[in-house]
Amino acid sequence: MKTITFSQATLEAMQEEMRRDERVFVLGEDIVRQGGIFGQFKGLPDEFGSRIIDTPISETAIVGASVGAALAGMRPVADMHFADFVGVCFDEIYNQMAKIYYMFGGQKPVSMVLRAPDGLVNQAAAQHSQSVEAFFLHIPGLKVVIPSNPADAKGLLKSAIRDDNPVLYFEHKQLFPVKGEVPEGEHLVPIGKAKVVKEGKDVTLVSWSMTMNLAIKAAQTLEKEGISVELIDLRTVSPLDKETILSSVEKTSRLAIAHEAVKQGGVGAEISAIVAEEALDCLDAPIVRVGAPFTPVPFARSLEQAYRITPEKIAAGIRGMM
Amino acid sequence: MCAMPERKEAVLPLTGYDREALKFFYETMVKIRNFELTVEKYFFEGEIPGFVHLYIGEEAIATGVMANLRKSDYIQSTHRGHGHTIAKGADLKHMMAELFGKSTGCCKGKGGSMHIADFSVGMLGANGIVGGGFTMATGAALAQKMQKTDGVSVAFFGDGASNRGTFHEAANMAAVWKLPVIFLCENNQWASTTPYLTTTSVADIADRAQGYGMPGVIVDGNDVFAVYEAAKDLIDRARRGEGPCILECKTYRIKGHFVGDPEMYRTKKEVQQVLEETDPIPRFEKKVLDAGVMTREELDSIAARVNKELNEALEYARTSPEPEVSALFEGLYV
Numbered sequence: 001m002k003t004i005t006f007s008q009a010t011l012e013a014m015q016e017e018m019r020r021d022e023r024v025f026v027l028g029e030d031i032v033r034q035g036g037i038f039g040q041f042k043g044l045p046d047e048f049g050s051r052i053i054d055t056p057i058s059e060t061a062i063v064g065a066s067v068g069a070a071l072a073g074m075r076p077v078a079d080m081h082f083a084d085f086v087g088v089c090f091d092e093i094y095n096q097m098a099k100i101y102y103m104f105g106g107q108k109p110v111s112m113v114l115r116a117p118d119g120l121v122n123q124a125a126a127q128h129s130q131s132v133e134a135f136f137l138h139i140p141g142l143k144v145v146i147p148s149n150p151a152d153a154k155g156l157l158k159s160a161i162r163d164d165n166p167v168l169y170f171e172h173k174q175l176f177p178v179k180g181e182v183p184e185g186e187h188l189v190p191i192g193k194a195k196v197v198k199e200g201k202d203v204t205l206v207s208w209s210m211t212m213n214l215a216i217k218a219a220q221t222l223e224k225e226g227i228s229v230e231l232i233d234l235r236t237v238s239p240l241d242k243e244t245i246l247s248s249v250e251k252t253s254r255l256a257i258a259h260e261a262v263k264q265g266g267v268g269a270e271i272s273a274i275v276a277e278e279a280l281d282c283l284d285a286p287i288v289r290v291g292a293p294f295t296p297v298p299f300a301r302s303l304e305q306a307y308r309i310t311p312e313k314i315a316a317g318i319r320g321m322m
Numbered sequence: 323m324c325a326m327p328e329r330k331e332a333v334l335p336l337t338g339y340d341r342e343a344l345k346f347f348y349e350t351m352v353k354i355r356n357f358e359l360t361v362e363k364y365f366f367e368g369e370i371p372g373f374v375h376l377y378i379g380e381e382a383i384a385t386g387v388m389a390n391l392r393k394s395d396y397i398q399s400t401h402r403g404h405g406h407t408i409a410k411g412a413d414l415k416h417m418m419a420e421l422f423g424k425s426t427g428c429c430k431g432k433g434g435s436m437h438i439a440d441f442s443v444g445m446l447g448a449n450g451i452v453g454g455g456f457t458m459a460t461g462a463a464l465a466q467k468m469q470k471t472d473g474v475s476v477a478f479f480g481d482g483a484s485n486r487g488t489f490h491e492a493a494n495m496a497a498v499w500k501l502p503v504i505f506l507c508e509n510n511q512w513a514s515t516t517p518y519l520t521t522t523s524v525a526d527i528a529d530r531a532q533g534y535g536m537p538g539v540i541v542d543g544n545d546v547f548a549v550y551e552a553a554k555d556l557i558d559r560a561r562r563g564e565g566p567c568i569l570e571c572k573t574y575r576i577k578g579h580f581v582g583d584p585e586m587y588r589t590k591k592e593v594q595q596v597l598e599e600t601d602p603i604p605r606f607e608k609k610v611l612d613a614g615v616m617t618r619e620e621l622d623s624i625a626a627r628v629n630k631e632l633n634e635a636l637e638y639a640r641t642s643p644e645p646e647v648s649a650l651f652e653g654l655y656v
Contacts, residue, residue, distance in 0.1 A: 025468065050468075056654065061491035064457020065464055068475070071446050072396060072465030095451050104652035105430030140654055164656035184414040189375060239655075312327065 006138060007040045007176040009150035010115075013157035014041070014077070016186075018048055021075060023117060024161055025051040027062060028079025028115075031115040034234040037081055038117055038176050046261035059085050059261070063114065066123035067100065070112045070166075077161060083118035083170060084130050097166045098141035109164040113157070119210050119260055120308055121173035128165040128262040129259035133237045136168050137270055143191055144237040148168040148212035152235055155189025172210040172260075196248065200230035203254035203318055206271055207243060211260045211309055218258075218314035227322060237267055245271060246279050253284040254321050258314045261292025290314050327528035327538035327570070332547035336613040341440050344616055345624060347546045348387055349428070351381040351603050353628045354405040357414065358577075360636060361404065361421060361435075365581045367641065370421050372434045377405030379544070379576030382602035383508050384409035386549025387476060387569075390557045396444045396475040396653070398455030400510075404447030406478055412440040412633035424642035453479065453486030456505070459493040463501035463566075472561040474502040482513025484527045493534040493553075493566070502560035505531075505568045508543060510575035515587045523538040530572040536567050543571025544602040546611070546628045574600060 004012070018024045025048075026041060032054045035042030047054045055062050059080065066076040080086060086093060093114070101109045119130045136144045143165050147153040151172065160167035197212075198219065207215035212233050219229035230248050234241070249255050254276050257268035268289040275287060290313055298304055336344075351593060358376045380402075388409035391397070392491065397407040407417060419425025421435050428440045439447035446462060449455050455557070459477035466473040483489060484507060496503040507527045511518055519525060525629050531538030541548040549571055556567045574596045578585045585593075609614040 056494055058491035058495055061457045061460060061495045064454075064488065064492065065461030065495060067444070068398070068458035068461025068463075069465040069468075070460040070461075071441075071458065072469075072475075074465045074468065076461075078636055091451055091454065091456060096449075096454060100447065101656065102654050103429065103433045103437045103440070105428065105432045107429070107439060107441040114492045143655070247336070 003180040004086065004150055004177050004182055005176065006150045006153045006171070006180070007038065008179050009154035009182050010040050010157050010171065011042065011044070013154045013161070014044060015047065017158055017161040018044070019050065019204070022198050023073065023075040023079060025053065025054040025074060026079065027055050027056055027066065028078045029057055029081050036079060038173060039229050040171070040176060041079070043198060053055055053190050059088040060092055063089040063097065065116070066112045067092060067097050067110055071100070072111045073107055075111050077113045077115060080116040083116035083132055084127050084129050086116060086135070094139045098139045098255070102141055105269060107278060111139060111164045112158045113167045113169050115169045115171060117173045117310050118171040118173060120297065120304070123299055123301060123304055126296040129297040133170050134266045136255065136260055137238050137240070137267055141309050142238060143167045144170070144310070145191055145235065146209045146237055147235060148175070150178070151187065152233070154187050155187045156191065156235065159188050159191050164312045170209065171193070173211050189235065192236045192239045193239060194235055194244040195232040195233045196244065197233050198229070200228040200252065202228045202243070202252055203256055204230045204232060204248040204252045204316065205256045205258065205314070206232045206234055207258045208237070208258065211258050213311060214311045215314055217311035218318070221311065221315050225281045227318065236242060240270065240274070241276055241280070247276065248276055249279050250284045250297055251283055254322065255283065256288040256290065256314070256318050258290040258309060262292045262294055262307055265293045288317045288321050290317045324458070327526055327540050329540045330548065330552045331542070332545055332551050333546070334551060336610060336615045339615070340425065343389060343519070343612060348552070348616070348621060349624050349628060350385040350388070350409050350604060351546065351606065352625050353632070354381040354384065354408050354416070355403060355603060356628060357408060360632060361534050362581055371423055372436070374421070374435045374581040375402040375579065376577040376581060377402050378630055379601065380508055380510060380573045381405055382546035383506070383543045383571045383573060387506060388545045388552050389550050391476065392446070394471070395473050396446050396459065396478045398446050398459040398462070398475070398476050399448040400455065400480060400483070401448060401450055401452065402480070403438055407438055407440060407445050407448070410440070410445045411443040412445055414631055415638040417441070418494060419642050420637040422639040422642070423644060423646040424639055424641040425649065426638070430649065430653070433493070448588055453483040453488045455479065456486070456488045456492035457583045460496045460501060460503055463496065463503040464569065467499070470482035473637060474504060474557055474560045476504045476506050478506045478508060480513065481507065481509040481511065481518040481527055482529065485522060493530070493536070496518055496566040497534045497536050500563065500565040502563070503566040504556055504560060505566060507568060507570040508573055509570055510573045512575045512579065514579045515583070526570060526652055527566050531568040536565060538568045538570065539570065541568045543573035544600045544605065546602060546606055
């Protein structure tokens with residue numbers, strides 16, 4: 001094991017996969033000179049030269065060109081700068097990238113990764129702070145991964161690059177400087193598999209991305225109060241790992257879900273529905289979802305603080321179930 | 323700085339064309355025309371479902387362009403994509419079966435008319451989204467450049483699609499990276515039911531090339547020779563690494579926007595007049611017969627061969643089975 005930041009973990013994944021497969025290349029805004037807006041691509045141009053490409057401010061063309069390049073035999077990794085910008089190129093993601101393999105009868109997969117830094121950071125407000133993974137849960141044909149720590153960041157990015165399907169890779173902006181242990185050598189994390197981070201017996205708490213780290217804190221608080229929490233890091237939003245969640249709920253009889261995104265229509269709603277459909281009999285209490293209120297992300301410190309999910313809010317939600 | 327668009331006409335004497343090229347022109351145009359007439363008939367008979375957009379009257383464009391392409395070159399097509407697919411060399415049986423929604427279709431019955439593709443001949447897909455192909459053709463051209471081939475990608479689009487943001491993003495990106503993309507405008511005068519001039523800032527789409535520092539060329543899109551010669555210059559230029567261009571082919575959409583369009587926005591007389599004056603197939607026949615480079619018998623024998631192939635395709639499509647319901651979940655992920 002070694003201790004590196006989330007950002008360094010993604011960089012290692014890129015370096016290893018680009019050395020392994022010369023079809024892999026990177027395109028996005030502010031990559032070559034700046035190393036990406038969050039420095040997550042720093043140093044890649046030195047080693048890989050023309051395989052690291054600065055684009056115009058044209059998100060539509062970035063994603064569309066990535067799809068086209070993938071169809072022509074390359075394996076692009078496109079950077080979205082901020083996940084909020086997916087709205088600019090939504091058609092390229094959901095009508096082209098997601099559908100081409102299926103609607104053309106499996107002639108050619110769209111083997112590409114779209115990296116999208118998401119989440120709250122520095123009071124960036126309404127258009128630079130969102131968590132939008134739920135949009136893509138609703139789109140057949142995409143895979144959506146969302147790591148919460150450096151080891152998963154590396155392992156999931158490597159798996160995403162090797163996957164023949166189009167993969168959206170959400171990386172939380174607050175996580176980039178966060179340090180954690182990453183296994184030495186080849187490290188792959190399977191897509192579509194949630195992880196039981198900690199076993200518990202009273203309640204299942206499902207979370208992911210930055211909020212997973214808040215969920216861990218909430219669980220520590222609750223443990224002191226005598227509530228044993230089973231923690232599941234979802235890691236992949238689509239395809240959703242129903243089995244891990246259902247088998248945990250069968251054991252604990254309670255389900256809570258915590259995510260940074262708006263609660264209404266969030267991934268938590270889908271998880272709740274699955275458990276209600278398939279394991280209602282197991283539940284001893286109504287499901288609790290902890291998610292952001294139904295507003296855009298506000299700017300002022302007081303408002304953002306009221307908006308954001310905290311360990312205290314997660315713990316309070318769970319106390320109410322017991 | 324690029325000059326104003328050039329208007330080009332066919333200049334090569336017909337005796338300068340080799341016979342194979344002439345045969346390809348006629349065979350391809352007739353194949354597209356009769357394929358489309360067959361599709362229209364079976365749509366009205368209720369055997370072909372979905373939304374269908376016909377290429378009738380525009381055959382000279384796909385034919386003249388594709389005569390310059392290799393199998394390994396790529397095209398991105400449009401919702402009006404049958405002509406492009408045929409001219410790029412797709413098999414008629416699998417195409418027709420796709421339109422009938424059969425398991426033997428080139429997309430296994432998952433796509434239909436608006437989402438037809440044949441990657442085996444470099445046809446990377448029709449698109450139900452107007453203007454969806456620009457950026458993907460640009461990306462395919464980026465791949466061709468990175469792979470150090472001299473391949474090219476052609477993005478077919480209509481006058482209406484030139485108002486999509488995708489056009490402008492792709493044109494800038496292709497120009498700044500000097501990619502081998504041909505932005506191939508089929509200006510058929512109609513953006514669905516709207517005359518394009520009422521919603522487009524320029525009369526010539528090729529004018530927009532200037533803004534992206536690339537050449538723009540305008541040709542009579544109903545003259546296969548003019549299309550072929552202009553496309554040849556621009557495709558050769560792109561193969562040499564000299565970058566993208568716009569080739570605008572002026573044409574006219576003879577049929578409605580879709581099969582079944584009541585066409586309340588124009589008169590039958592207008593359409594009939596344009597057809598009589600500009601139909602690319604009789605124009606081709608007259609030219610080659612007048613020049614003495616092909617005979618009536620040769621033309622008829624090509625048409626007979628095409629019709630035989632088409633009948634076989636139709637029979638194949640009609641007798642093929644629909645996909646098994648189990649196919650619904652197949653091919654979503656690799």
